[in-house]
Amino acid sequence: MGLEATMVEVPCPMCGQSDVVRLSSRGQYNDPANAVLCTHDGFVYLSPRMDAAGYAAYYAQSYEEEYRVEQGDAAIRPVYGLVVDRLAPHLSDAPTTALSVGAGLGSILHLLKDRHPTLACSAIEPTPGAQRHLREVKGFDVVAGDIESDWDVGREGHYDVIIMRHVLEHLLDITSALDRIRTSLSEDGVAYIAVPDMMHPNGSLRHYWYRTPHVSYFAAQTLRHFLARSGLEVLDMVEEGHEIWCVVRKGEHGTHDVPASHAREQMSVIRKHVRSTAIPHAIQRLRWAVGRRLGRG
16 A cells, blocks of 8 residues: 555444454555454444545545556446446436446446436546546546535535445545435435445455455444434345445434344354355465466476
C-alpha cells in the first residue's frame, strides 16, 4: 500500500461500545486490516483503521491500482445486469433521474440508461481515473468526488433511482451516508444497496475477505439496523451467494433490534469458515510458491 497514515481506534458503529474480539491484523495484499467483532451485537469492522485523511489519500493514490479493473460490456452485463433486473419491479414506468454512489466506471448506469434512454444519470466517485471516464467516455455528470461530503445539499428529493453497490462497506460513517440517500430520494424513489455478506464469506478471510478499503462487514441483521436508523424501508432483501442486496425507499425512522444471539452466531460462522478454508488455502499458497521457484529455475 505504501502510505503513511494515522491509525485511529473506533468504537462499534452500531452500539458505540469498544468491547471486541480481534480477528485479524492483515488482509488482502498483506495490507493492514484490523478486523474486530463487537461482543455486544456481533458487528464486524476495522479498528484501528486509517483516519479520514488517510483514506482520502488511499483512494487518490492506491485504490485504482489495487482494485479497479476496466471491463467491456460483454464482461459486465452478467453481473451488473442483475442489478437492473432486481430494480425493475420497483421502478416507475419512466424514472427521470438516477445517481450511482461509488459509480466506478458507470457500468450500472450505462445498463440502466439502455432501458430508460431519457434517464439523466449522475455519479459520485472518489478515484480520479474513474471520474475522467464517467465524464469523458460515458458523458455522465459527476456531482461529487467525496462520497462522505454534503453532496445531498440542494438535491433533496431529486433522484428516482439511487444505486450503491458494494460501497457502504467502504464508508467511515454509515448512518450519515444512509441519511443522505434518504434525503435525496424522490417521494416514489428507490435505492439499491448491496454489500458483502459477513454471514457467508468467500475465500480466505485473512488473504481475501478482509481488506483495507472495507471498513465494515455487514450481516442481514446489522444492515437492517442501519437502514431502520436512517428511515429507509426495506422493500426487498436477499442473501445470495456471498452478498446481501436490498431495495429500499423512504420510510419512518425506527429501530431494528439485532438478536442477542447474533454475536455468538457471527463468531461461529467465522470459526467454521477459517477451519474450512485453512487447508485449501495452504495448498494454494504451496502451489504458488513452487510455481515461483520452478519459474526461477
